[in-house]
Every structure is written in structure tokens, then in C-alpha cells.
Amino acid sequence: MASADIGIDLGTSSILVYTKGKGIVLKEPSVVAYDKDADKVKAIGEEARQMIGRTPGNIMAIRPLRQGVISDYTITEKMLKHFIQKAMGRKAFRKPRISICVPSGVTEVERKAVEEATYQAGAREVYIIEEPIAAAIGAGIDITKPFGNMVVDIGGGTTDIAVISLGGVVVSSSIKVAGNDFDEAIIRHVRKAHNLFIGEQTAEAVKMKIGTVCKRPQAETMEVKGRNVITGLPKTVTVTSEEVREALQECTTKIVEAVHSVLEKTPPELAADIVDRGIVLTGGGSLLDGFEEVISQRTGINTMTAENPACVVAEGTGRYAEVMEELGK
Structure with missing residues (x-):
């Protein structure tokens, strides 16, 4: 299993993206501002977070993930697409391999939804990782x-x-x-x-x-x-x-x-x-x-x-493939 191009910590309150060699390249709130009348996304990330509690009636600030699980599938997909493009830059020709983490208690259906949304957002391959394992790797623990x-x-x-x-x-x-x-x-x-x-x-x-x-x-x-x-x-x-x-x-x-x-x-x-x-x-x-x-x-x-605790899950997700190679999995 070759190492993934990107690791994503898909959090309820923020999304972090880790790329190999660069570390954490993006950290933004997982919030989407959505215009109901025009049926389109107005803003994603930090820009949308600033709108929470301050928007006119037709614009809603949505958190598409609740308690670590996708609650709004279409919006999550758009948000993932936006962050992946932002992290990869405009000049990415190949679709990335993406490792993405989920809470340890998620059901098979919820896991499938995350995988599906990541493929839809433009991934070539998707690896789903349990959050505690990603956290342990990112915190520098040798889990092998x-x-x-x-x-x-x-x-x-x-x-x-x-x-x-x-x-x-x-x-x-x-x-x-x-x-x-x-x-x-x-x-x-x-x-x-x-x-x-x-x-x-x-x-x-x-x-x-x-x-x-x-x-x-x-x-x-x-x-x-x-x-x-x-x-x-x-x-x-x-x-x-x-x-x-x-x-x-x-x-x-x-x-x-x-x-x-x-x-x-x-x-x-x-x-x-x-x-x-x-x-x-x-x-x-x-x-x-x-x-x-x-x-x-x-x-x-x-x-x-752990040092820099908010970033360790994203780092561990990005480095998961290398660690598993050592284990021969």
C-alpha cells in the first residue's frame, strides 16, 4: 500500500488537511454557508464560520457533520471537494489518494458514507482510519x-x-x-x-x-x-x-x-x-x-x-500508510 497523498481529519468543528512533506496545509472550520433561495453554497470554512448567528433568513450556516458523523451528505461532499482542491492547488493533474479518519464508534453505513463522499469529492483511492489510531500515530506513539x-x-x-x-x-x-x-x-x-x-x-x-x-x-x-x-x-x-x-x-x-x-x-x-x-x-x-x-x-x-493536540489526528492520518507498511499490513 503506497502512502496516501493527503490525510484528512474530518472533524465536527474543523477540518485539517495533511500532505506528505508539507505537514498540515489547511485548518478550517467545518461550516458551510448555504443560500436557500438561490440553492447554492455561499462560503466554506472560516468565511462561513464568521457568519454563524449573523446571517439574514435566506442564508444558513450549516455544520454538515454532527458528532463526527455526516448529517448532510451533499454539503459534506461539496465541502470536501473545496478543501481537497485548496490543499492540492490548482495544478494537480492526478486524483489524490486520501486517508480520512472516522470516530471509532461509527457504523458500517456511516463509514460507507464518508468513503463515498470522499470518492465523489475527487479521490483516486480512499483509506478509512479510526480516530484513536490516527491520534496515537500523530502523537508520536509507536503503535507497531x-x-x-x-x-x-x-x-x-x-x-x-x-x-x-x-x-x-x-x-x-x-x-x-x-x-x-x-x-x-x-x-x-x-x-x-x-x-x-x-x-x-x-x-x-x-x-x-x-x-x-x-x-x-x-x-x-x-x-x-x-x-x-x-x-x-x-x-x-x-x-x-x-x-x-x-x-x-x-x-x-x-x-x-x-x-x-x-x-x-x-x-x-x-x-x-x-x-x-x-x-x-x-x-x-x-x-x-x-x-x-x-x-x-x-x-x-x-x-x-500531546504536543499541538488539535493537529495530531490529521498528522497521524497522513502518516498512517507508512506506519502500516512497517507492520506489513
Whole structure:
């Protein structure tokens, strides 16, 4: 199997494209602005993301992937086509070979849909890769050896947890709780506690600036602008990091419990390896402050975040073919 020309991390919140020799060439939000009246796509990626919550009635900002799965097939295909062309440049004569990753819990039908959309978008060959394996390769773990490695990939729509050995997944779990759920939890909390409606982008800014899942000695604060639920007028309130931690508690607990349950199902030899080697966190969601501590406290296993965690899945997807060649698969 020759190595693929492109690796694509098809994420719920962003799409990353990796090309051999160049690394990550493209990182854009997986959002499409669609004009209902004219029945055509207005903008894709970053340009479309800026339109979320700011568009007139006839233009919709659509996220064609929900929880790591295609929810709008035609739009996903158009979006993939756009990003593939952008990554390959205009002068590409040959159709590329594409490795693309999917969450570990997807059904055969969902897997087929991703494959089909990638072919339609102009691929010559398509390799489908499970997200945790791509994350492990991208994080620099040698998955070809008979040792247990545990990866927790917290993305936008799903969190994938897997124990990997000899190039394959031994035990895994995929839960539909991830970055987007953190944003929604913040939106709900601000509405309940401060009578304030805020949008997705504001919630994301709060999460990135003062979001934490672990108690901190010093609480941070941030001013948040939105619309007053009662008067309907614009209003500014101050939100603290402790409030955000409480708002995210439910999501955090679900992720930590899923990690716990995967450890319970891990064969003893591999569990012993994980105690020695630790747990690796990847994905954009792992950038949220305090995840390492929370998982370490609950499992008693040293937990670290991969370098540049938001990009590791794309890198691993792009390098998957080479790694599998070493295994002789």
C-alpha cells in the first residue's frame, strides 16, 4: 500500500488537511454557508464560520457533520471537494489518494458514507482510519509494538478513548460528549445564572479564555456580552472560571467515566503497560485547562497532553500508510 497523498481529519468543528512533506496545509472550520433561495453554497470554512448567528433568513450556516458523523451528505461532499482542491492547488493533474479518519464508534453505513463522499469529492483511492489510531500515530506513539497505549481524543463532536497495541484497537469507546457540548453547557449556564443569551462564538471564547475543569486557587473572570433574556436588550456580565468549571462538570464527569470504563475492560498485561506509559490526551478539547489533573486524580495514572493536540489526528492520518507498511499490513 503506497502512502496516501493527503490525510484528512474530518472533524465536527474543523477540518485539517495533511500532505506528505508539507505537514498540515489547511485548518478550517467545518461550516458551510448555504443560500436557500438561490440553492447554492455561499462560503466554506472560516468565511462561513464568521457568519454563524449573523446571517439574514435566506442564508444558513450549516455544520454538515454532527458528532463526527455526516448529517448532510451533499454539503459534506461539496465541502470536501473545496478543501481537497485548496490543499492540492490548482495544478494537480492526478486524483489524490486520501486517508480520512472516522470516530471509532461509527457504523458500517456511516463509514460507507464518508468513503463515498470522499470518492465523489475527487479521490483516486480512499483509506478509512479510526480516530484513536490516527491520534496515537500523530502523537508520536509507536503503535507497531506489542505494548498497550491509551489515547483519549477529545474532539468537537465525539470523545474517542482507545487502548492500542500492535497497530490495532484492543478496547475502545466513543462517546458523543466533546468540545461542542462544553460550549452548549456554557450557553445554558450563562442563561440560567445571568439571564443572558450568548451565541456559540462567545461561548467558545469563554471556554478558551477562562475555561477549566479543575478547581483553581485563583479564579479568573471575563466580561461577556449578549442579550438580556428579560428585557431583550444587549447586556454585559462578568463570568468567573469557577462558574465555568461548574457548568462543565457534567460533561467532564462523562468523559472521565468513559476513560474509567475502558480501563476496566483492558486486558491486565496492557493495563500494566498503561500504568507505566501513562495516558495521552489529544484533540482540541484536551486544550481545556485541567483535563490532565482530573483524569490523573480519577485513574491514578500519569496523564499528559500531546504536543499541538488539535493537529495530531490529521498528522497521524497522513502518516498512517507508512506506519502500516512497517507492520506489513
